[in-house]
Amino acid sequence: MGFQCVLARLTYLLAGWIFISVCEFSEAGLTGSYVRDSGPTPDMPLDSDVFQVPPGYNAPQQVHITQGDHEGRGVIISWITPDESGSNSVFYWAANTQIKKAAYGIVVRYKYYNYTSGYIHHCTIKNLYFDTKYHYEVGSGNVTRQFWFVTPPQPGPDVPYTFGLIGDLGQTHNSNRTLTHYELNPVKGQTLLFVGDLSYADNYPFHDNTRWDTWGRFIERNAAYQPWIWTVGNHEIDFVPTIGETKPFKPYKHRFFVPYRESESTSPLWYSIKRASAYIIVISSYSAFGKYTPQYRWITEELPKVNRTETPWLIVLMHCPMYSSYVHHYMEGETMRVIYEPWFVEYKVDVVFAGHVHAYERSERISNIAYNVVNGLCTPITDDSAPVYITIGDGGNQEGLVTEMTEPQPKYSAYREASYGHGIFDIKNRTHAHFGWHRNQDGFAVEADSLWLVNRYWKSSVSTL
Ligand SMILES: *[C@@H]1O[C@H](CO)[C@@H](O)[C@H](O)[C@H]1NC(C)=O
Ligand SMILES: *[C@@H]1O[C@H](CO)[C@@H](O)[C@H](O)[C@H]1NC(C)=O
Ligand SMILES: *[C@@H]1O[C@H](CO)[C@@H](O)[C@H](O)[C@H]1NC(C)=O
Ligand SMILES: *[C@@H]1O[C@H](CO)[C@@H](O)[C@H](O)[C@H]1NC(C)=O
Ligand SMILES: *[C@@H]1O[C@H](CO)[C@@H](O)[C@H](O)[C@H]1NC(C)=O
Ligand SMILES: [Fe+2]
Numbered sequence: 002m003g004f005q006c007v008l009a010r011l012t013y014l015l016a017g018w019i020f021i022s023v024c025e026f027s028e029a030g031l032t033g034s035y036v037r038d039s040g041p042t043p044d045m046p047l048d049s050d051v052f053q054v055p056p057g058y059n060a061p062q063q064v065h066i067t068q069g070d071h072e073g074r075g076v077i078i079s080w081i082t083p084d085e086s087g088s089n090s091v092f093y094w095a096a097n098t099q100i101k102k103a104a105y106g107i108v109v110r111y112k113y114y115n116y117t118s119g120y121i122h123h124c125t126i127k128n129l130y131f132d133t134k135y136h137y138e139v140g141s142g143n144v145t146r147q148f149w150f151v152t153p154p155q156p157g158p159d160v161p162y163t164f165g166l167i168g169d170l171g172q173t174h175n176s177n178r179t180l181t182h183y184e185l186n187p188v189k190g191q192t193l194l195f196v197g198d199l200s201y202a203d204n205y206p207f208h209d210n211t212r213w214d215t216w217g218r219f220i221e222r223n224a225a226y227q228p229w230i231w232t233v234g235n236h237e238i239d240f241v242p243t244i245g246e247t248k249p250f251k252p253y254k255h256r257f258f259v260p261y262r263e264s265e266s267t268s269p270l271w272y273s274i275k276r277a278s279a280y281i282i283v284i285s286s287y288s289a290f291g292k293y294t295p296q297y298r299w300i301t302e303e304l305p306k307v308n309r310t311e312t313p314w315l316i317v318l319m320h321c322p323m324y325s326s327y328v329h330h331y332m333e334g335e336t337m338r339v340i341y342e343p344w345f346v347e348y349k350v351d352v353v354f355a356g357h358v359h360a361y362e363r364s365e366r367i368s369n370i371a372y373n374v375v376n377g378l379c380t381p382i383t384d385d386s387a388p389v390y391i392t393i394g395d396g397g398n399q400e401g402l403v404t405e406m407t408e409p410q411p412k413y414s415a416y417r418e419a420s421y422g423h424g425i426f427d428i429k430n431r432t433h434a435h436f437g438w439h440r441n442q443d444g445f446a447v448e449a450d451s452l453w454l455v456n457r458y459w460k461s462s463v464s465t466l
Contacts, residue, residue: 030365032410033418033449039402042173044201044212045219051177052215057144059084061122063217063256064139065224066150067231068192068274071263073153075127076228078106079258080139081119081217088141091124096134096149111255114244116210123258131155148225153191153277158313158431162277165190166391166424168320168356169198169234171398172216175421178441179397183423184223185445188437190425192227192276196356197234197286197320201398202252208239213252231257232283233270234320234356249287259283264303271296273303278428280312286321286357290337300341304348309458313431315350317388322355324364324381324390326414328405330357343370346386349457352426352436356394359403361438362417363450364390381413386457391436397421416450432459 045051055062061080069075078091086108092101106124110117122139129135132154138147154160165183170176183190200216202208220229237253239246254269261272270285282303290296307315323338325331334355345353346368368384395402404419422440429435432455437448455463 030410030412030415030417032406033416033420039404039419041399041401042175044172044399045174045177047215051219051222053218054083055146059087060144061087061139061146062221063214064146064148064221065217065229066226067228067257067259068276069125069260070127071260071273071275072156073274073276074129074131075125075260076129076150076152077258077260078124078126078137078139079256080122081214082122082140083119086120088139089122089124091126091137091139093126093135093137095130096136101138109255111251113210113239113246113252114207114241116207118210118252118255119214121255125260150226150228151191156275156277156312158278158310160277160428161430162279162428163188163191164279164316164426164428165193166196166354166393166426167193167396168196168354169359169394169398170195170220170396171198171201171400172212172219173397173399175397175441176219179395179421179423180220180223182439182441182445186423186425186439187446188425188427190227193223193229194281194316194318194354194426195229195231196318196354196393197232198236198356198394198396198398199234199253201236201400203236203239204399207244208241208246208252210252213256217256230274230281230283230318231259232318232320232356233285233287235287238287266299267295271299275312278312278431279314279316280307281316281318283318284341286319286334286337291340297340301344304344307348309349313456313459314428314434315348315458316426317345317350317353319353319355321357322362322390322392323353324367324413325355325358325362325392326407326411326417327358327360327362327403328407329359329403331407333357338369342368345388346370346384349386350388351434351454351457353388353390354424355390355392356396358392358394359398359400360392360417360419361395361422361450362392363415363438363452364413365415367413381411385460388457389452389454391424393422393424393438395419395421396423397441418449420449422449432456432463
């Protein structure tokens with residue numbers, strides 16, 4: 002591995018206090034031994050401030066945005082009106098102008114068992130200026146609400162950009178802490194990459210979809226102002242034939258639109274976007290992915306299209322990690338790993354982010370693609386072309402943390418710890434990006450684990466490495 006654990010302890014700040022946390026020392030990586038309140042925690046009560054319904058008849062709620070095209074000049078604005086369809090239009094204007102333009106969206110509804118959704122609006126706006134702040138307004142009559150967002154710079158190799166990473170968020174007090182820490186992190190995330198498992202509404206009897214609505218209101222304070230890039234997790238499947246719910250992903254697909262057609266995908270569950278200096282490929286752990294399936298075809302046609310001169314940073318998002326050394330969900334990502342890992346190495350993916358396991362883990366650059374059934378070569382080895390695998394399923398949902406780890410810590414595992422938190426992927430230029438993992442209990446600026454990433458495609462141009 003060439004990796005020497007030189008830190009026998011980690012020092013970090015917590016609200017002005019200094020704690021010393023002793024790490025267990027293993028041959029390969031570090032296991033942070035400071036385990037926080039790990040048990041299941043209830044969701045925030047329905048009357049919590051974060052779930053408040055905005056005042057006024059039919060006021061738009063659950064406002065959230067995502068990228069609306071392939072290049073970053075588009076945005077999809079989504080919101081829900083509870084009482085009637087109301088206005089379908091969005092008014093928007095660049096911050097330095099007063100001329101309001103209108104865009105028109107569509108409205109969808111769905112039923113889930115005995116739940117009927119509100120009027121779910123999705124409005125795509127395209128051909129915005131790059132790198133520009135826009136205000137927008139939804140609603141009608143005397144209940145309108147205004148928000149804003151900033152479009153990314155035009156894709157280019159040396160455009161700095163910061164992505165937040167959150168997974169498995171849910172709606173507990175821990176979820177609220179994760180979101181708050183993300184918002185107050187001095188390295189401001191400009192776009193959030195969400196690695197699946199959103200509301201956990203499916204943990205309620207009959208998957209009580211009112212918990213999808215509370216979640217939508219909870220995240221609005223961030224997701225209305227910066228795009229959240231969606232990945233599906235197992236908690237989005239909502240497949241319950243015993244109550245007549247036989248269409249997988251029904252609530253998710255109605256509530257969260259993504260620009261999948263812009264990347265020649267045939268499903269909203271897998272797609273790609275360019276954003277600044279990054280090319281982001283989103284795939285679905287819970288859709289067919291084997292050879293000949295639509296998703297397999299799509300990704301094998303997609304990877305060769307990535308132009309690393311334009312977008313050097315190739316990031317893959319999925320829900321179920323391909324490398325995880327926790328006991329819970331152990332080897333669940335193995336089938337996808339066997340099929341997709343050779344592609345990730347061949348196309349020099351920089352980093353793969355996943356969730357699912359409610360904890361944090363970062364891998365070394367390793368691959369395990371030599372096995373051919375008879376040669377016995379089935380152990381991860383150091384591989385300079387391989388991505389770093391980061392599990393960031395520690396958003397804070399009601400199921401709690403997973404603390405049980407396989408022992409000894411595998412050599413491929415560089416750092417693992419069961420604490421709630423979020424990540425920041427901070428792209429500096431075509432060769433360098435910095436990743437930091439931020440625990441909820443630390444000060445906002447503290448990185449509990451961090452890593453400089455040297456771009457896999459451009460690394461030979463960096464003299465020191
Ligand atoms: C849906 O059905 C469940 C179980 O019968 C019941 O508890 C709940 O109140 C019902 N909800 C609605 C909106 O009818
Ligand atoms: C505005 O609000 C008032 C008071 O609730 C109501 O009487 C009126 O009809 C509303 N106007 C529109 C256009 O919705
Ligand atoms: C959630 O966090 C926000 C921001 O820190 C805070 O204002 C709010 O009171 C919190 N809500 C709950 C229910 O903890
Ligand atoms: C890749 O992107 C660069 C920079 O935008 C451009 O000059 C070049 O033509 C692109 N290459 C291909 C094959 O499209
Ligand atoms: C890229 O960013 C890294 C980290 O900030 C810096 O050390 C390096 O000099 C930069 N490279 C160029 C070509 O500016
Ligand atoms: Fe999951």
